[in-house]
Amino acid sequence: NAGVMQNPRHLVRRRGQEARLRCSPMKGHSHVYWYRQLPEEGLKFMVYLQKENIIDESGMPKERFSAEFPKEGPSILRIQQVVRGDSAAYFCASRQGQGATEAFFGQGTRLTVV
């Protein structure tokens, strides 16, 4: 059973470009969470999605950031018009469902904006 897969592992974008980060949850997991970790800082919750639904986006910046988890395919975190301050590690976690189940994390995508 493959773990949570994130790609790409490293992404370099110029200021103003778009960044698309992908997350394939573990098999059978229908809940996905995205987190951001700025250099030398802690993990910050961004968004929680179930298939085709955004459940909690309280940690998402109001502009330029969006997330989706379609019925088929991976979850996508999209950052439009990237700025240097978006440089960070972005982690995705998946969970089987509600209840006392553990969430498993991917290895992250390290975004560098130049």
Place this chain on the structure above:
Amino acid sequence: DAKTTQPPSMDCAEGRAANLPCNHSTISGNEYVYWYRQIHSQGPQYIIHGLKNNETNEMASLIITEDRKSSTLILPHATLRDTAVYYCIVIYNQGGKLIFGQGTELSVKP
């Protein structure tokens, strides 16, 4: 905001037990205690979780006080590879998001 308090750092000698404390004095009856760790800049790794009873798995033991206001994660025989930041997280059991605090940076020394 994180609902837990942990010491910022701890040292442990290799081969000895590492006991990592966590205070969660405002925990409610249907909230679980989860422990994760992050080794260097890797993705966080699940360790263990519990509600009221003590729990043990192949990685660690979790001791929760009777009033549930605090808990201790025990790594019985710490190795150098256990050096990491350890996070204690309290979440509601229905699909709750994990809110990470500052964690405890554990250094295992030879």
